[in-house]
Amino acid sequence: MKFLYKLILINLIFMSFALAQKPLPGPEVTYRNPVIAGDFADPSVIRVGDTYYAVGTSSEWGPAYPIYTSKNLIDWEYVGPVFDTLPEWTMGSFWAPELYFRNGVYYCYYTARRKYDKQSYIGVATTTDLKKGFKDHAVIIEWTKEAIDAFVVEDKGKLYITWKAYGLDKDRGIEILGAELSPDGLQVIGKEFTIIKADPAGWESGMAEGQAIFKRGNYWYMLYSGNACCGAECDYQVGFARAEKLQGPWVKFEGNPVLFGDDTWKCPGHGTVVVTPENRYFYLHHAYNGVDFTFAGRQGVLSELVWNETTKWPVFRYGRTTPAQAQSPAGPVAVINPNFIVNYERDTVTTPWTYDVSFPKPVFDVKNGALQIENTNQIYAGNFLGLTVKNGNYSFMAEVIGKKDLLQSIVIYGDANNAIGYGATEDHIEMWQVKDGIREVLKRQDIPEKYNDIELKLNTRFGRYYEFSWGVKGHKIDSLGSAIRMEAPWLPRWDRAPRVGVNVYGTGEGKAEIKAAQMTYD
Numbered sequence: 001m002k003f004l005y006k007l008i009l010i011n012l013i014f015m016s017f018a019l020a021q022k023p024l025p026g027p028e029v030t031y032r033n034p035v036i037a038g039d040f041a042d043p044s045v046i047r048v049g050d051t052y053y054a055v056g057t058s059s060e061w062g063p064a065y066p067i068y069t070s071k072n073l074i075d076w077e078y079v080g081p082v083f084d085t086l087p088e089w090t091m092g093s094f095w096a097p098e099l100y101f102r103n104g105v106y107y108c109y110y111t112a113r114r115k116y117d118k119q120s121y122i123g124v125a126t127t128t129d130l131k132k133g134f135k136d137h138a139v140i141i142e143w144t145k146e147a148i149d150a151f152v153v154e155d156k157g158k159l160y161i162t163w164k165a166y167g168l169d170k171d172r173g174i175e176i177l178g179a180e181l182s183p184d185g186l187q188v189i190g191k192e193f194t195i196i197k198a199d200p201a202g203w204e205s206g207m208a209e210g211q212a213i214f215k216r217g218n219y220w221y222m223l224y225s226g227n228a229c230c231g232a233e234c235d236y237q238v239g240f241a242r243a244e245k246l247q248g249p250w251v252k253f254e255g256n257p258v259l260f261g262d263d264t265w266k267c268p269g270h271g272t273v274v275v276t277p278e279n280r281y282f283y284l285h286h287a288y289n290g291v292d293f294t295f296a297g298r299q300g301v302l303s304e305l306v307w308n309e310t311t312k313w314p315v316f317r318y319g320r321t322t323p324a325q326a327q328s329p330a331g332p333v334a335v336i337n338p339n340f341i342v343n344y345e346r347d348t349v350t351t352p353w354t355y356d357v358s359f360p361k362p363v364f365d366v367k368n369g370a371l372q373i374e375n376t377n378q379i380y381a382g383n384f385l386g387l388t389v390k391n392g393n394y395s396f397m398a399e400v401i402g403k404k405d406l407l408q409s410i411v412i413y414g415d416a417n418n419a420i421g422y423g424a425t426e427d428h429i430e431m432w433q434v435k436d437g438i439r440e441v442l443k444r445q446d447i448p449e450k451y452n453d454i455e456l457k458l459n460t461r462f463g464r465y466y467e468f469s470w471g472v473k474g475h476k477i478d479s480l481g482s483a484i485r486m487e488a489p490w491l492p493r494w495d496r497a498p499r500v501g502v503n504v505y506g507t508g509e510g511k512a513e514i515k516a517a518q519m520t521y522d
Helices: 002-020
Strands: 030-032 044-048 051-055 064-070 077-083 090-102 105-114 120-127 135-141 147-155 158-165 175-180 193-197 209-216 219-226 237-243 265-275 281-289 298-308 313-316 325-327 340-343 364-367 370-374 385-388 394-400 407-415 418-424 428-435 438-446 454-461 465-472 484-487 499-505 511-521
Touching: 044 090, 044 265, 051 090, 064 090, 064 105, 090 120, 090 147, 105 147, 120 147, 135 158, 147 209, 158 209, 193 219, 219 265, 237 265, 237 313, 265 298, 298 325, 370 499, 394 407, 394 499, 407 428, 407 454, 407 511, 418 454, 418 465, 418 499, 438 484, 499 511
Parallel strands: 209 265
Antiparallel strands: 030 325, 044 051, 051 064, 064 077, 090 105, 105 120, 120 135, 147 158, 158 175, 175 193, 209 219, 219 237, 265 281, 281 298, 298 313, 340 511, 364 370, 370 511, 385 499, 394 454, 394 511, 407 418, 407 499, 418 428, 428 438, 454 465, 465 484
């Protein structure tokens, strides 16, 4: 009975506190999650004046670390990447970038895997103009066998960097560490200190990462994530901790975890807290959509924090799960059209193509009314250029000019060893897959005569059910055959979602010629 009474009391306190938060004047404007759709894990967000900037993990995709901008935390526009050309010391695993702004300079502290030892360390880059990309200053933190998830704060005029440290060769568990930075933010000058340690027996399951630290009143507050971050077996959750001094001691909130998954948004965590001009606190973090799940990746979602002025602890305004719909941070919300349509014969649209950083960047250009991709990479999946999938229900089309010895395909690409494609040569259509590095032709159909404008089409449901078909622009030909339907549950990678796009593959030299491409969402 005492336990039941205590539980009811806690719930009543939480409800009364949440209801007591004063709404903004005027009619309530709401938004729906995600605010940054598609694969955008580990988001970092800052506010500079009246403008917000966010950057996220790109994993094995280039260009590295996509940047977005917004005026209201809801409507985000793509700015460009942090690195259009990958830093020389890196080879992949472009994780957890963190933006920081000071004295007119934007800093990006980022995680990447180093070429010569294949270990993940933290680098730093700077710019005064986000649209022009960043200048790399190489590795700033090497900590034993791995250091990831940088986060920078300023305390009494001094800069400090914090990071997740594995400590594997010191017989230590996972910790979040901190150290002082040089005034220019480009070197670690202080001795490391422990912020928190992961509790193997606690809710974190021995994992503590993705820390977001900020000051309010007399306390430093930290949101951090624990459990398995990624993949179909994920169980990511978020906890609170606080301290009166940055160096600690840090006290974990007794009610942890404070944010966990449900059927709408699964495995939430790893984000950044930003404060609006109206003094509202928002946590931009990632979570998997409950329907599309790993096939669309960890998407950028927004959850608001409010404050219990009695205990001085924050609480999530809409409970312990990511809200599907919530009150907007500021003003009207626009409807962003995610569709992409380009005709290379007349349009000059800059396509946000991504590529696999495990291989040299595909050589491509727009010439003579077509996207031309050189056939220089003879891996099975070929020279792939892809688009981030924003929603699992979509249609993709590419119009190609048939080539004798080159297969031009629309492709759903997990990595070079795991992909499915549907392509055309001058004389046949081919449905193929690469699974665990083994390429297999699933179906082949002859083209009855030579056509210049072959349309390859893909309809997708929930990111995992695919229907492929083909036709000829301006023609209705009954003998072209029926659509091919298939599923490929093995495509999503552990830390990233598949991309959809185009490629070229074959024994002959030459270039793909793609006259048009279209990505539309239901």
